[in-house]
Amino acid sequence: METEKIIMLHCDYAEGAHPNILKKMQETNLLQTVGYGEDEICAEARKFIKKHLKNENVDIHFLIGGTSTNQVVISSCLRPFEGVLSIESGHINCHETGAIEATGHKVISITKEQKMTAEMVEKFCILQESNPSCVHCVRGKMVYISLPTEYGILYTKKELEDLYNMCKKYNLYLFIDGARLACALACYEQTNLKIEDLPNLCDVMYIGGTKCGALFGEAVIIVNDAIKPYFRYNMKQRGAMLAKGRLLGIQFYELFKDNLYFEIGKKAVDLAMYLKEELKKKGVKFFIDSYTNQQFIIVSKEKKNELDKKFCLTLWEENEEGVILRACTSWATTKETIDKFIAMF
Amino acid sequence: METEKIIMLHCDYAEGAHPNILKKMQETNLLQTVGYGEDEICAEARKFIKKHLKNENVDIHFLIGGTSTNQVVISSCLRPFEGVLSIESGHINCHETGAIEATGHKVISITKEQKMTAEMVEKFCILQESNPSCVHCVRGKMVYISLPTEYGILYTKKELEDLYNMCKKYNLYLFIDGARLACALACYEQTNLKIEDLPNLCDVMYIGGTKCGALFGEAVIIVNDAIKPYFRYNMKQRGAMLAKGRLLGIQFYELFKDNLYFEIGKKAVDLAMYLKEELKKKGVKFFIDSYTNQQFIIVSKEKKNELDKKFCLTLWEENEEGVILRACTSWATTKETIDKFIAMF
Amino acid sequence: METEKIIMLHCDYAEGAHPNILKKMQETNLLQTVGYGEDEICAEARKFIKKHLKNENVDIHFLIGGTSTNQVVISSCLRPFEGVLSIESGHINCHETGAIEATGHKVISITKEQKMTAEMVEKFCILQESNPSCVHCVRGKMVYISLPTEYGILYTKKELEDLYNMCKKYNLYLFIDGARLACALACYEQTNLKIEDLPNLCDVMYIGGTKCGALFGEAVIIVNDAIKPYFRYNMKQRGAMLAKGRLLGIQFYELFKDNLYFEIGKKAVDLAMYLKEELKKKGVKFFIDSYTNQQFIIVSKEKKNELDKKFCLTLWEENEEGVILRACTSWATTKETIDKFIAMF
């Protein structure tokens, strides 16, 4: 209806799916398969992922979306009186409408910092173990991080090693939420981290599809044997098992058959870096020094109004410096779009 | 790999999506839309559904699958001490791995019969109201039925009227699970029931997509104003809100733009009736006289083994008469397939 | 106020506590002790109970009431997708306002019979193990029985052995709710069962105080090592840990220091047997042949009205034969009271 369409840069799910995925859906549409993720396409997809992970001993389950995945994974790991440690801005703590608490578990926010560190975990655990009245406190049993975080922050391989070693020292699970994992994996220069490192650095994780080129879907990778049994029962109980499970298989098949997943991450990150550098040249301030596909710029209210006429961005928060806006790139973003955006400044 | 592929008739989700749906996905893939079901395609789909329902006052939400939908709807309606009445073979009671109980609510099984009747509800309510120690019992607050049931049984318009009137008399909600609603709507001759009757016959219902031609998705129709507010919070909390919500919109857009949903139901039911009649002629016994797309045949173990070589069917149960097998037809089933099946007898 | 006080025979908690308990409370009132059940009086009480059980390897926790105890024990044993088997009339299924479901677990009612048998458990487990789509069903992991049952029915030692062996065969826990255990233990002649047999016949149980002479309180006996760790966390989380825990210790100290618990059960049962025999002589019909402190008589409505003027009884149900009334005896019931009651017929 409008003469000029507003361009959406506010999030990484404003687009459809990568064309290869739609193509595969079309090709396989008339096949008959069994349901609930036990079909051959899912089986193939699992093989591809295992090959990339260089690990045959993991269990892989395909779930529908991030909140649902966090809910199933966390509630599968914890006993009633146990909770999960998170940074204050962790997705499970802020943006899932209490999905974890709805399963009966406390999200224990232990820091306002942007990252969880091994030291923070140790401090919590020492207090927990030494507290004689600890029976009155929720017992921390899992550490939750997202990679990258809600603010696009990365963990280096070394940081993950330290964190996971600390978790093992105190008998806690480490769970990595990889909703935007493709973007973190595109930052090897900053992190020294490859996908095949991950099964050695956590007990359970998920590879995000929804925000990385898929229509929807997340692949849970269970490394720790203790978490493996009966996981599918929990999926079903939480409404997280897709009847036509092949749909999830198709998407991860395409993403991991070759290197599509990694290319998608690289493209989004490259464009975000281009945006960051060009805007920096123009003097735009950034709220956080993000190396991933989410960039948080600080602008005046007037500038925001101006931008709003042409771009849809996420209003993250307001502070004394001005308005913080989030811009996201994705597999579908073009350089032309980013150039238009840069030209606004 | 096999020279002859086993034909799947065991369930109604062994197939992909109706081609129109895939086509629409293809066409809209490069559009940018906002997420979480607030896009224009979802809006269009809601309009189409309202037109078929001849009702502008309902709220419509698109959810992912049946278990998840039942979980969100039921937990949105009940206070902690309230439960939902079901027949013993109700989907929520048998085949959802305790999804309702996982939200804290008892499924109160009140009969082994194949259908819930107004009389059963009244009997329960009279006892509930008269029981002086009722504070020790879960309070029934909702009646759950599926249309058709797990066994393909229908409710007539008259039966629904009686049931709903009884629910209103005792201040209970009536919730209709329409996972296979398209098939029930194809049986007007038996039921005298049209889709536009439904908003007058319940407080909340869902129109099933997964088993009726969609890739996945169920459309919740909220009639009762008391259930409307904040429903989206509950969706989000239970992991039932799709990020790229347009995917659900696309499917219901295609199903309800014209009459595709009804045609899909009719096709499945017609083939099932053909199967039933032909097998009856051949003397095959049926466990239940179903008028919908699920047919339950009784065969000997030897016959089962023979069938297993060419067809995948669901083993429903064994009893003294033999083995009960379920065969399902769908939008994708062909007459040729059914003829092959009939030829086995 | 009334010239003649109505005598209460409707339940076993219409009375205060056995006088020995009040005496001990008085004697210890000015002592200082630590809280939450870690005081010396609780420790002594545990010793006494272990001596009666002839078992030093059990963990003993004192909880407040039956519903709370069932809630804590069951939710401590089950993972989210697991449920507990019960007979339809089991206390957890009927009279706890969904307390078990409120912790997320289904109570799986497997029979309308008055007792759970090893055969019923096996039938359920065979189906569970053989069902290829079992992931859609709640997994039975615990068998719950009460001893005696809600209808005063007993299990013999042999029956418990069979039941427990079957549970072990299929890797299920057996939990015995002993709300009225004192009464069951008074029926050795019928059951061949002594208190020291119980730790060999279940994984976890509780010795009821509230209905057996205490003011309140139930002693959970954990036999199976798998259930022992962290039990106190669950108690605290469910609000079942008494701050001044000594109160529970005092009561079980008195009940088990010598044989008070057994004497209380014997007295109640002896009076109930006297009532049964005398009424039988007078031709009164019984709904169930109970050997414990609960007796269920069948009377006409006219008779009920007559009785109501002098006695408070529980109206259990009405059937075609008449009205079923429950009369309970307790530690405080006198032979004089029972004689008055018998004289009504």
Next chain:
Amino acid sequence: METEKIIMLHCDYAEGAHPNILKKMQETNLLQTVGYGEDEICAEARKFIKKHLKNENVDIHFLIGGTSTNQVVISSCLRPFEGVLSIESGHINCHETGAIEATGHKVISITKEQKMTAEMVEKFCILQESNPSCVHCVRGKMVYISLPTEYGILYTKKELEDLYNMCKKYNLYLFIDGARLACALACYEQTNLKIEDLPNLCDVMYIGGTKCGALFGEAVIIVNDAIKPYFRYNMKQRGAMLAKGRLLGIQFYELFKDNLYFEIGKKAVDLAMYLKEELKKKGVKFFIDSYTNQQFIIVSKEKKNELDKKFCLTLWEENEEGVILRACTSWATTKETIDKFIAMF
């Protein structure tokens, strides 16, 4: 065993009950009463409390302990996606082993400060109402405060008025946890607050018994009509309904028949003030300037070791200044004991 008994000042539940309560228990022990809090003694106790509250329109329920009470009250008020605001050190947030989360609700910690203010609530609500993506966040619907707080901090009448007005402005419930209410009521000089003010300053509250002279028990006062219906169902479901409910009635009967509850608070507070003043004279530092029965002193580790030989105190935390110890007075504390304690410095 020890030549000199360690004196317990670590908490307010190391003692038995006020002697009047035991006396009443003795006197009424042989009465027969109905159960579950519907007896005449409970009825009398309710009358006495209403008289003190100068309010006939409240519903009063007697529950067993604090955690259980918080669990029942909060879960009765909130819908699944709603949470309760608390200060970080709130009892429900720190010392109830996740009891609130176990009912599915998030405790939203909004400040590290010692008190909740109207301004904090407003700030939260403005953000909540303005946030377009609020559907991804738990909705705050209740404010929880304790009076006094875990650190013995008071709210003045004016502060409560401001807080409650703000709650009403944004349609939030205000819940006052009065576990140690007797002590707060002894501080009229600081607060200008009388017990009869409270029903005008909150939607629901509880009058603590366990920490104020009773054996156990808390009296919930429901002011807001919206919270009243079906509350007993929730009590039962959470295991918070005592079978021999009269026990709770007896205790609140004695506490509120005349002024015992207020005398108990005054005694504890007077002794605490004496302790504070005398120790201040001796140069002891206090962590917090508490006017109630809990005093938090800062001592060196050496001093702590010395104290430990004669007194049991609660180790609250360690900081750079030294060790923080909590000393509590109660109805049973004597001046002699406090003098002995003071003499240690």
